[in-house]
Amino acid sequence: xxxxQIEIQLIASLVAIACAIPGTFLVLRKMAMISDAIxxxxxxxxxxxxxxxxxxxxxxxxxxxxxxxxxxxxxVEYIQKTGLVKEDTAIGLVxxxxxxxxxxxxAKNANDVHLDVDAVLLGELAFAPFDRLIISGVDLGPxxxxxxxxxxxxxxxxxxxxxxxxxxxxxxxxxxxxxGFSPAIIHYxxxxxxxxxxxxxxxxVGAILVVALMIAPAATAYLLTNELKRMLIYAIxxxxxxxxxxxWLAHWLDASIAGSITTMLGLLFxxxxxxxxxxxxxxxxxxxxxxRTEVSLLTFLLHLKNHTEERERHVNHLNEHINxxxxxxxxxxxxxxxxxxxxxxxxxxxxxxKGEDFTSQAIDYIITNEDAQIExxxxxxxxxxx
Amino acid sequence: xxxxAVSYQIINCTNRKKLLAIDLTEYFSLVFxxxxxxxxxxxxxxxxxxxxxxxxxxVLRKQSLLGDAISHAALPGIAIAFLITGAKDxxxxxxxxxxSGLIGTFWIRGIISKTHLKSDTALGLIxxxxxxxxxxxxxxxxxxxxxxxxxxxxxxxxxxxxxxESDVWMMAMVTGLCLFVLLLFWKEFKILxxxxxxxxxxxxxxxxxDILITTxxxxxxxxxxxxxGVVLMSAMLLAPAAAARQWTNSLGVMVFxxxxxxxxSGVFGTAISASQNNLSTGPVIVIVAGVFxxxxxxxxxxxxxxxxxxxxIKNRRDLQWHKTLAFMYxxxxxxxxxxxxxxxxxxxxxxxxxxxxxxxxxxxxxVNLDGTMWSLTEEGFExxxxxxxxxxxxxx
Numbered sequence: 061x062x063x064x065q066i067e068i069q070l071i072a073s074l075v076a077i078a079c080a081i082p083g084t085f086l087v088l089r090k091m092a093m094i095s096d097a098i099x100x101x102x103x104x105x106x107x108x109x110x111x112x113x114x115x116x117x118x119x120x121x122x123x124x125x126x127x128x129x130x131x132x133x134x135x136v137e138y139i140q141k142t143g144l145v146k147e148d149t150a151i152g153l154v155x156x157x158x159x160x161x162x163x164x165x166x167a168k169n170a171n172d173v174h175l176d177v178d179a180v181l182l183g184e185l186a187f188a189p190f191d192r193l194i195i196s197g198v199d200l201g202p203x204x205x206x207x208x209x210x211x212x213x214x215x216x217x218x219x220x221x222x223x224x225x226x227x228x229x230x231x232x233x234x235x236x237x238x239x240g241f242s243p244a245i246i247h248y249x250x251x252x253x254x255x256x257x258x259x260x261x262x263x264x265v266g267a268i269l270v271v272a273l274m275i276a277p278a279a280t281a282y283l284l285t286n287e288l289k290r291m292l293i294y295a296i297x298x299x300x301x302x303x304x305x306x307x308w309l310a311h312w313l314d315a316s317i318a319g320s321i322t323t324m325l326g327l328l329f330x331x332x333x334x335x336x337x338x339x340x341x342x343x344x345x346x347x348x349x350x351x352r353t354e355v356s357l358l359t360f361l362l363h364l365k366n367h368t369e370e371r372e373r374h375v376n377h378l379n380e381h382i383n384x385x386x387x388x389x390x391x392x393x394x395x396x397x398x399x400x401x402x403x404x405x406x407x408x409x410x411x412x413x414k415g416e417d418f419t420s421q422a423i424d425y426i427i428t429n430e431d432a433q434i435e436x437x438x439x440x441x442x443x444x445x446x
Numbered sequence: 447x448x449x450x451a452v453s454y455q456i457i458n459c460t461n462r463k464k465l466l467a468i469d470l471t472e473y474f475s476l477v478f479x480x481x482x483x484x485x486x487x488x489x490x491x492x493x494x495x496x497x498x499x500x501x502x503x504x505v506l507r508k509q510s511l512l513g514d515a516i517s518h519a520a521l522p523g524i525a526i527a528f529l530i531t532g533a534k535d536x537x538x539x540x541x542x543x544x545x546s547g548l549i550g551t552f553w554i555r556g557i558i559s560k561t562h563l564k565s566d567t568a569l570g571l572i573x574x575x576x577x578x579x580x581x582x583x584x585x586x587x588x589x590x591x592x593x594x595x596x597x598x599x600x601x602x603x604x605x606x607x608x609x610x611e612s613d614v615w616m617m618a619m620v621t622g623l624c625l626f627v628l629l630l631f632w633k634e635f636k637i638l639x640x641x642x643x644x645x646x647x648x649x650x651x652x653x654x655x656d657i658l659i660t661t662x663x664x665x666x667x668x669x670x671x672x673x674x675g676v677v678l679m680s681a682m683l684l685a686p687a688a689a690a691r692q693w694t695n696s697l698g699v700m701v702f703x704x705x706x707x708x709x710x711s712g713v714f715g716t717a718i719s720a721s722q723n724n725l726s727t728g729p730v731i732v733i734v735a736g737v738f739x740x741x742x743x744x745x746x747x748x749x750x751x752x753x754x755x756x757x758x759i760k761n762r763r764d765l766q767w768h769k770t771l772a773f774m775y776x777x778x779x780x781x782x783x784x785x786x787x788x789x790x791x792x793x794x795x796x797x798x799x800x801x802x803x804x805x806x807x808x809x810x811x812x813v814n815l816d817g818t819m820w821s822l823t824e825e826g827f828e829x830x831x832x833x834x835x836x837x838x839x840x841x842x
Contacts (some may be wrong), residue, residue: 156681322578
């Protein structure tokens with residue numbers, strides 16, 4: 061590995077961490093799309109800043125662009141407050157218009173601006189190590205590394221200082237307000253941090269990847285845990301993992317680094333989405349299937365309890381009567397047998413004592429809908445756990 | 447292919463060289479004679495109409511940002527279609543975009559319905575992940591030893607200048623199809639929009655209607671990619687509809703208005719960008735549509751901010767003289783002669799009294815002024831005694 065490669069991976073990882081922290085809160089506060097809006101609408105800020113400073117890495121440019129980000133948020137909230145359109149429409153209107161203004165500003169000054177819309181949207185991490193910070197002749201490393209490093213340190217500092225406030229205002233804005241933390245300050249603080257992170261990261265990784273790095277790790281982590289601290293840690297780990305593995309994918313395919321980091325994030329999300337222990341699709345489908353069987357079992361037991369005639373309890377008749385397919389009936393019968401709920405007597409099914417008990421308890425529960433009735437049944441059955 | 451290259455050159459000429467830049471009046475005369483301008487204008491107008499039409503449904507269904515997500519999600523489809531066929535035929539690429547946009551849409555729904563992630567997270571997730579994957583593929587394609595790949599990136603920001611007649615025919619056909627389906631299923635779309643549960647109880651197949659309308663929204667977005675590009679497509683979908691919403695409460699009128707607004711944004715946007723140097727069409731169309739929205743927000747008679755503010759101020763003024771009149775009434779009530787004069791001094795500011803309100807009352811002939819004394823007239827007494835009763839009547 062050359063030093064440029066190490067630097068690229070370092071920048072990518074720092075960006076991933078710096079994005080994952082505000083991203084987690086954005087996802088929890090249901091404001092994920094705001095990050096998309098900010099990432100597009102900072103363009104006019106960047107262009108104006110660039111006209112003034114002629115330097116893509118100047119702090120003034122970052123401040124101006126972050127300011128445009130805040131203006132976006134304020135505009136969206138203002139439009140929403142007028143009640144003329146819903147919040148999502150307001151977001152969808154504001155950022156393309158601001159973005160268009162940026163594109164037109166670049167186009168009108170195309171001759172004297174070395175700024176490309178593609179570069180802003182997509183970024184090129186591979187070039188990051190070439191733009192170096194040199195102070196009095198000493199090479200201190202790539203400029204983007206310093207920028208994103210300082211943003212990360214500020215973000216971390218704010219996170220540790222205001223963790224409690226952030227947590228409370230995220231989950232219970234009313235409580236936060238009554239405890240004396242101003243939700244507005246925390247809201248705009250978070251928006252400012254998101255804007256600055258977006259701006260700081262865009263020229264290394266591009267505006268779209270910033271969105272991916274904010275939302276995807278947090279969303280993936282949210283499928284695995286319900287605890288804020290753990291979610292933050294998972295999100296950071298996923299971000300860093302994708303950043304580094306994405307770099308090597310890009311190296312191997314000779315393609316855009318930003319694109320491959322996003323692709324890694326996508327694969328990671330897909331894997332968790334499918335296989336997460338309790339919230340993944342497969343787990344959810346399995347649980348739903350299980351619940352269907354259990355409901356069937358209950359129906360079956362109730363049927364047995366209601367009918368004393370032998371004709372009604374013959375195995376073949378059950379097939380027709382409850383209108384189940386062969387396989388389903390067999391599953392239900394097996395489950396009932398395994399739990400000692402029923403017994404066979406020459407193809408006549410009858411309830412055991414335990415089955416009788418269970419059924420009457422279940423009826424009690426269905427009638428009264430009181431949880432106390434089924435407390436001890438929960439161990440046997442999935443059905444009552446949810 | 448050749449036509450496209452030629453048309454592109456013409457636009458380049460008109461755009462780049464100041465001598466050839468045309469002004470707006472010239473543009474409108476050229477629209478009917480110049481092949482390129484006619485094609486582009488027709489294309490953007492049709493596109494604006496169809497996106498406005500379907501955008502109305504997106505806005506009312508609170509799926510505004512779906513457009514943004516779909517347009518980004520279409521990118522990998524374009525790249526994959528190119529990788530498979532190796533051709534740059536725009537219809538094949540758009541088919542790829544359609545498939546990948548639909549996959550994105552249904553994945554978003556899967557995430558929302560099967561997990562506890564909220565819709566904004568699902569949208570942002572699919573948007574950025576698909577787009578990133580698309581970028582990976584595009585950069586991968588660029589490194590391939592195949593000279594034919596240039597120009598795929600026009601789908602990022604759109605180039606109306608590359609529209610040719612066949613593209614416009616394609617748009618017109620899709621718009622016709624949309625219109626047909628819209629009219630055919632009008633009742634179903636409408637009822638699903640406003641009361642989904644009721645629709646289900648009536649026995650309509652809500653899933654089918656839902657998928658139908660979503661598919662058409664995806665189709666409209668995919669159509670626009672070539673013209674305005676991935677990033678700005680969501681505004682094309684939303685802006686005409688959001689503007690139209692301000693003028694009416696009826697779905698039919700709204701869809702119609704949105705189509706008109708969309709078409710005009712397309713035409714004006716093309717005109718402005720053709721008459722200036724270095725202006726790409728997509729952003730200009732979006733800004734024109736944005737102006738439509740702004741004007742609608744401010745000047746719409748029933749919902750607009752301007753008239754709302756005027757009503758607000760008028761109500762406040764009315765309230766002031768109401769209060770003064772009520773105060774006078776309370777005083778006059780205690781006298782046998784209701785027109786018994788009283789000093790102006792006893793009126794106070796707290797009761798909404800100002801010289802202005804007093805003048806207003808005099809003008810309305812509710813009060814007589816005589817030097818520093820005022821007295822209620824017969825009419826004023828009548829009005830004042832019914833002041834609050836009438837108001838509550840009005841409110842009911």
